[in-house]
Amino acid sequence: MLTQYAQKYRLTPSRVLMIKVTIHTVSLFFIAILIYNTINGGFGADPIKGIEHFTGKAALNTLILTLLLSPLAKQYKQGGLIRLRRLLGVYSFFWAALHLSVYLALDLNFDWSLLGSEIIKRPYLAIGAISWIILLLLTLTSTQSMQRRLGKHWQQLHNWVYLALLLSPIHYYWSVKSGLIEPTIYLGVCALLLYCRKQKIMKWFTKNTNQYQTKSAAKNTNR
Numbered sequence: 001m002l003t004q005y006a007q008k009y010r011l012t013p014s015r016v017l018m019i020k021v022t023i024h025t026v027s028l029f030f031i032a033i034l035i036y037n038t039i040n041g042g043f044g045a046d047p048i049k050g051i052e053h054f055t056g057k058a059a060l061n062t063l064i065l066t067l068l069l070s071p072l073a074k075q076y077k078q079g080g081l082i083r084l085r086r087l088l089g090v091y092s093f094f095w096a097a098l099h100l101s102v103y104l105a106l107d108l109n110f111d112w113s114l115l116g117s118e119i120i121k122r123p124y125l126a127i128g129a130i131s132w133i134i135l136l137l138l139t140l141t142s143t144q145s146m147q148r149r150l151g152k153h154w155q156q157l158h159n160w161v162y163l164a165l166l167l168s169p170i171h172y173y174w175s176v177k178s179g180l181i182e183p184t185i186y187l188g189v190c191a192l193l194l195y196c197r198k199q200k201i202m203k204w205f206t207k208n209t210n211q212y213q214t215k216s217a218a219k220n221t222n223r
Contacts, residue, residue, distance in 0.1 A: 011080030020087055027091050030058060048106045055102055056175075059095035060168050060186060062088055063135075067165055067193050086142050089161075093139040096132050124174035127167045134164040159204045162197065165190050 011019075034054055037043050043050025066088040073081040108114050119125045138158055140146070147154045169190045173183035194201065 016080045055099035062092035093135040128171035131164045131167040134160045
């Protein structure tokens, strides 16, 4: 039923534009909620943690939506959905950048050396930092000009989003001391999305492993 409905109502460029406008509107709405709750004490007794969790979950939610587009486009034959990935991906990094900025500013008082030591000492911060760096690289290379410049290496780089999708909910789960039901649900959703891509991920992993082994063998031969 849904497939027939989707085939009947193809995503034309004008409809894709309308969805993009909706994404911007919803994102601005949540930014407004963040500002309002920050000003009016809506984050409870520990507002810093409240802001950090709000921005972190916003980044994770947007990342999940980004990775959900390809299965939906394939299932319902709506190629226009793929044109939304860059926008959602950029918003995911926006929230991740805000998440890190809040932690750095309010928890660490812009002490960069302390940030480095905290990442080393706390494993959940280390995997969060890896996920953040991946999202940064993907955002910087998300334009069509960078796609042309990187050529075949562009897809290889952007496949690292799967690692970010794996690490981000683990970071969330590991960072909370109580109320594990919600992060567990996020872990399950992300695991399901990764499972849907198991063949592609295994192919990508095998290719990278073979390339690494080939380079290592070449170095040992030259010694």
